[in-house]
Amino acid sequence: MFYVFLGLSTYIATSTFFLYNPQLLHGKKKSAIKCRHISHRGGAAENLENTITAFKQLLRLIAKIWFLSLLCSAIDCDTDMLEIDLHITKDGQVVVSHDDYLSRSCQKAIYVNQTDYQDLPMLEPPLKVTFTKDDWCYGDRSDRKIALLSEVFDAFANTPINMDLKVCDEKLIIQTDCLIRKYKRENITIWGSANDVVLQKLYLQNPEVPTFFSKRRVVITILLFYTGLLPFVPIKESYFEVIMPSIVKKVLNPELPIKSCAYAKFIDYLLMRPSLINHLKRRGIQVYLWVLNDENDFRRAFRLGADGIVTDYPTKLQKFLQKQKSD
Template identity: 25%
Template sequence: MPEPRHPFFSTPPPRVLAHRGLVTAEDAAHGVAENSFAAVAAAHAAGATIVESDCHLTRDGVVVLFHDDDLSRVTGDPRKVADVTADELETVMAPYGGLITLEQALEAFPTVAFNLDAKAEAVSEPMGRVIGPHGARVLVSSFSDQRRRAALRSAAGHAKDGGRPATSAGTGTMVRLLVGVWLRLEPLVRSALQGIDALQIPERQAGIRVLSPRLITAAHRYGVEVHVWTINDPEDMRRLIEMGVDGIVTDHADLALKTLT
């Protein structure tokens, strides 16, 4: 595989990406939730060097780490993230491990790299503005290529010495790539992977196999890493790494680190 094109991948794989931080069974029993300050801190304490998380925008324009567009699943509050202020969300999240904003995450954990998913159209520009100075340790992702590219454009306008963030393929890009791989259309493969640093994919989607040796080979031919989500079984972790996968996105970063390092 060619050398990675971005400092986000400066250390050799395999990589463990802590999915929404780390919530152990003990922490969960005490009310700690995913994507909370406590969950990110736990992942860092366990030795994870990459945290995968999600970004939404509050009513007053603060980028926060939160997966869903509303608070109901995590806190029981039916309001949407976009309808509450950061102070209101901080109060709501206090019993669940504490709110963490994107700015806090980057400043409080300077040795951690962040894989950040733009979950809403409104968050792309302000998300890019926050991550711009930290491009060397951020990977921007989204199912929407439009949101992903908007965040990258915004980050480029606020970049400092860290340069641009890395990025992974959105759904549209992945469809083009898979067609190119399946039909052995190398120009389409090359075009789809232009400007892409990683593929972050499930093994299967809606009963269709996404991950394959041919896909891994094609990605590696262009210096693009392959990360698979969400893998929690140690045997599956080992099997995928042996297959050639570069990273594992997991709810159990502590277990993955013991298994793969």
């Protein structure tokens, strides 16, 4: 028992030491992208999600606020990011859309991957803002077109973009990579997927483009953290992008039963650990929490150590950041 205790104590002490000093085992990741303000689907509560108009109005807003406070444009600074979702059409066009089945966003019972781009319907507002209790976005009806990824790259050549590939489709991966290379965006683009199979394909397709964690990789990371193995394991991803579990009851399902509430609180406790977040940051892995839409959640996220927040309300988050800076 003495040797078991000695071995266990040594392991715990060693793991704890490297948890706080990971640079002794791993080189710190470096990224050209460092963002605090990330707009979910281009700010889905303020403009029609994933449209060119939403992106342009968002950047004009941020540029105006930052110009007044810092005399610089957010377009030229690494302080903001667009978060978008990708699908591919039947004729091989990469489009910016959260949904493959368009009944929610376009009120049409069709699939993006079964439709040529020219035949895709227009967005039909109002659109439900997913990560709110009961908010709807009516938006600017002058632009209801599902945008091409190439159009987004053309219009926002210097803007960091976070891309979620929603389906496991070889053509989507290849075409997206071709556009990244064409526009020379390897250093200002993040890509990834909740699907770990897609994530592994992205590594093979273009290892120069930084990735965010899949769901499976998040679970593995949590298990490694609580078993003390995380400090010893190399990590390929550069961005730890996870939901803040506390918003599940508050926003996504306020009527959750008691057992489900307890489960959500338990997951929140496991995931929202400052020691985990700080360890990842010491390794150069940025931590983004989503999708947060009120000041209390903004405040908690930054208190936990998050690098950035993904929000549907870019105006609200920008004002919060300015207020924090002035305070």
